[in-house]
């Protein structure tokens with residue numbers, strides 16, 4: 001693992017390799033029972049490259065999930081625009097797959113059938129043998145071949161999340177959207193699954209937007225970290241460039257001066273906003 005040069009100038013860099021996802025002047029407000037507006041996101045601007053891994057961090061309630069849901073097409077923006085590959089997003093689409101914290105598997109289907117269902121719905125023109133091979137390939141990718149015929153309530157939380165990830169990537173989306181994908185897992189399982197997701201991403205690079213509350217996870221996994229200000233009317237406070245090339249060696253990275261500086265910078269940002277909120 002090489003670390004690229006890093007200095008205070010690396011902070012606030014917002015120049016992705018290309019503009020694949022473009023969020024411009026995004027505002028999201030909900031109507032209140034009193035007939036007023038509750039502004040959640042106020043003028044968010046962000047571009048993500050087509051093979052870039054982005055993490056979004058911010059205090060609870062600042063609007064991270066709302067932002068992700070707008071990109072997923074599950075929520076509509078009040079104003080502003082979100083484009084993927086030049087096309088305006090206004091509804092869910094198979095080119096943007098979402099992985100949720102709570103797994104969201106269908107309990108009456110086996111692991112294999114949960115993945116197959118997504119493949120059937122999206123890859124309609126694929127032949128039966130092609131579909132079987134895609135499902136098998138992705139079961140193997142997340143080490144679930146032996147558990148393929150088990151039902152969700154027969155497997156662990158970490159395994160359920162691996163099914164969710166395999167299901168999302170099996171249909172080859174242009175962008176992966178993950179809402180605290182490791183949040184419900186114990187530390188050991190979380191570490192293993194982070195590595196597994198990175199292995200897959202390093203072999204099949206794509207745009208990723210991941211929400212997390214964990215600064216170490218964000219540094220380990222992403223190319224840039226988006227720090228959000230507190231709500232209401234939250235927006236992007238800073239964007240930090242992570243100065244380590246993939247594949248990353250977690251232990252070596254953690255011992256570096258750059259890691260220490262970046263981690264402290266992110267934590268100080270979050271502390272500052274937390275203090276303001278008190």
Ligand SMILES: Nc1ncnc2c1ncn2[C@@H]1O[C@H](COP(=O)(O)OP(=O)(O)OP(=O)(O)O)[C@@H](O)[C@H]1O
Pocket residue numbers: 030040058059060061062063064065066067231
């Ligand atoms: N459908 C809705 N109607 C009204 N307000 C909403 C709705 N959905 C979310 N909100 C409000 O928008 C704000 C942002 O919520 P959101 O879930 O996006 O935050 P978050 O940063 O993801 O929080 P957490 O980290 O706790 O998951 C919150 O104040 C929430 O109460």
